[in-house]
Amino acid sequence: MIAVKGLRKTYSNNGLAVEVLKDLNCKVYPGEIIGVVGASGVGKTTFLHILGTLDRPTAGSVMHFGENVFSWSDAGISRFRNDELGFVFQFHYLLSEFTALENVMMPCLMAGESWARSSEMAEEILVDLGLQERFMHRIGRLSGGEQQRVALARAMVRKPRLLLADEPTGNLDERTGNRVADLIFELNRRYGTTVIIVTHNLDLAGRMGRSIGLKDGRTFDLEPSQLKGFGVGQDG
Ligand SMILES: Nc1ncnc2c1ncn2[C@@H]1O[C@H](COP(=O)(O)OP(=O)(O)O)[C@@H](O)[C@H]1O
Ligand SMILES: [Mg+2]
Numbered sequence: 001m002i003a004v005k006g007l008r009k010t011y012s013n014n015g016l017a018v019e020v021l022k023d024l025n026c027k028v029y030p031g032e033i034i035g036v037v038g039a040s041g042v043g044k045t046t047f048l049h050i051l052g053t054l055d056r057p058t059a060g061s062v063m064h065f066g067e068n069v070f071s072w073s074d075a076g077i078s079r080f081r082n083d084e085l086g087f088v089f090q091f092h093y094l095l096s097e098f099t100a101l102e103n104v105m106m107p108c109l110m111a112g113e114s115w116a117r118s119s120e121m122a123e124e125i126l127v128d129l130g131l132q133e134r135f136m137h138r139i140g141r142l143s144g145g146e147q148q149r150v151a152l153a154r155a156m157v158r159k160p161r162l163l164l165a166d167e168p169t170g171n172l173d174e175r176t177g178n179r180v181a182d183l184i185f186e187l188n189r190r191y192g193t194t195v196i197i198v199t200h201n202l203d204l205a206g207r208m209g210r211s212i213g214l215k216d217g218r219t220f221d222l223e224p225s226q227l228k229g230f231g232v233g234q235d236g
Pocket of ligand 2: 044045046
């Protein structure tokens, strides 16, 4: 479980303090797939980065599996991030000169797995994502939807307990985006991965059991019927 308590984040812009997250409290249960929604600039990415330990809160705590992760050393936090979390962003950040297989093998190799084992793990998740015909394709030769599926494979190859996705369909046309979203739901079911998806896409948010709405630096629990009028479905 993830438990967020009294989370605050203040940025300083040219000496001017900007309070983005003022008092966030929420819980996410194991195996859940939830949305994070809200207008552009409200702090969704900031929130996701803090949940993923990519950024530190100004105050408050983030408990992952009963542990206050920001009380750990930097090395402990990095190990936790590498072993337990997977990330997908709006842009794929894959290495374009390498093949799909090589890109997906990389987290395994960096974690000390053998070449053979890394290759086996990468092939398995690429097959899960319908990319069995694309192992040896260089990233630059793949379509946008295929690239995002490879990015999803790279995030999932070590079977993280938590997948964090920031507008993962934001750069894709509707049909391709829906296909990527379907695959995320399938991974959630197959591996029991907890998934948190930041999205502007009203249809996508509506498919999740519930969403966390962000407004004025605070969180709101939203049922699918409450999504409209919460800045969801707007551009940005
Ligand atoms: N590193 C930073 N330094 C200063 N201000 C930032 C930084 N990152 C984000 N912000 C500001 O925090 C606010 C929330 O940003 P963000 O989390 O990206 O919003 P969202 O993802 O909801 O669009 C914005 O006003 C943004 O300009
Ligand atoms: Mg954002």
